[in-house]
Amino acid sequence: MNPLCVHPLVFIPRWTRAAGPLALERAATSGFDMMIVPGRDPAEVDVPDIARRAEAAGLRLICNTTHPPEADPASDDPAVAARGAARLLDALRLARDLGAMQLGGIPHAAWGKAPGPVTPRGRAHAVAALARASELAAASGLRITLECVNRFENALLNTAEDALALIAEVGAPNLFVHLDTHHMLIEEAEPALAVTKALPRLGFLEFSESHRGPLGTGNVDVRAVAGAARGYAGPIGFEAFSAAILDPALAAHLCVWRSTYTDADAVARHAARRIRAALQGD
Numbered sequence: 001m002n003p004l005c006v007h008p009l010v011f012i013p014r015w016t017r018a019a020g021p022l023a024l025e026r027a028a029t030s031g032f033d034m035m036i037v038p039g040r041d042p043a044e045v046d047v048p049d050i051a052r053r054a055e056a057a058g059l060r061l062i063c064n065t066t067h068p069p070e071a072d073p074a075s076d077d078p079a080v081a082a083r084g085a086a087r088l089l090d091a092l093r094l095a096r097d098l099g100a101m102q103l104g105g106i107p108h109a110a111w112g113k114a115p116g117p118v119t120p121r122g123r124a125h126a127v128a129a130l131a132r133a134s135e136l137a138a139a140s141g142l143r144i145t146l147e148c149v150n151r152f153e154n155a156l157l158n159t160a161e162d163a164l165a166l167i168a169e170v171g172a173p174n175l176f177v178h179l180d181t182h183h184m185l186i187e188e189a190e191p192a193l194a195v196t197k198a199l200p201r202l203g204f205l206e207f208s209e210s211h212r213g214p215l216g217t218g219n220v221d222v223r224a225v226a227g228a229a230r231g232y233a234g235p236i237g238f239e240a241f242s243a244a245i246l247d248p249a250l251a252a253h254l255c256v257w258r259s260t261y262t263d264a265d266a267v268a269r270h271a272a273r274r275i276r277a278a279l280q281g282d
Contacts, residue, residue: 002232002279004272005034005062005204007239011264013247017046021053028057030268034235037098039065039091039105047097054099062204062235063095064105072110074118074126074156081125084110088133096140101235104145104178104204106154107133108166112253114155126156127170134172145203147178150186158187160198167201176203180239181220185210192221195228205229206237207275213240213260215271226278236279238271 008015008023015023015038027035035054037045054061065088067073073084088107095103105111108126109118118126130144137144146166148157157163163177177198184191195205207225209218215238216222229236243251244259251257261267 001276002234002236003033003060004031004275005036005235005237006030006032006268006272007036007237008038009246009250010238010240010268011245013245014250015041016044020045020050024050024053024057024059026265026268028059030265031272032059032238032268034060034062036104036237037061037063037100039063039094039103042090042094045094045098047094051098061098061100063091063098063100063103065091065103066106066111067109069110069112072122073107073129074109074122076119076122076125078125081122081129085125085129085132088129089136092133092136092140092142092144095142100142102143102145102176102203103137104147106147106149107144108146109154109156111149111153113152116155118156123156127166130166130170130175131172134170134174138172138174143174143176143203145176145178147180147204148183148187149180150183153183158183160188160194164198164201175201177201178204178206180206180208181225182208182210182212182239185219192224192228195225199229199232202229202232202234204235204237205232206239207271208239211258211260212254212256213242213258214267215240215274222274222278226275227281229279236275238268238275240267240271
């Protein structure tokens, strides 16, 4: 059975040194095998403490990262792209020091609505940054996954085909695709087919509802997506957000205006059961 991974913002307003350990505890008691540690602000991650707590709870870790516009690895501006490439290497070092199995999120470009399409020079910058990062990751036994997010959150990778093309361009064996059902419902004509296409290079499959709330209350066809992932043995994630829980600034960035749930533990337990059942064909 695939290991199940949960995003900490299901449970906590934002990742801080105080809140991170609470998310770990709740992830373990909600039936998950893994948890994501956000690496956007490495100073907020107490590496020895989180690594120790994760081991004690029996949880493996995945680290993720995002970039602000002023440090965009896919920027047309060489100085901005260089700052993004440096941030990416910092995130990899954090993942290595945590003992994480991989680095995901959006390591390839800035997170947020782009002012326009990525230029050829910007794409070349992203390819170079990922090539260098893949070398460092390989030396540490890490994989990197590239999340395909919707066009309002990124201009470089929106579909599975986008990610597969970029991975082929970089040519690194430890680069993989990260698919998220929320984004697939916006960008893919057939989410299950996108999973099938990405299967040879799939490194993370994440279930997140169309409205970001509890799994099964939106438009995600959990059974169809899980069925398309047969043969994939890697981690499967769950992500949900609610305005009742999220930090207001994060909620605004994610456009999460509604309180989609208040009992995070119940939502997480239900998602873990539902995903496991779908993977077994139930």
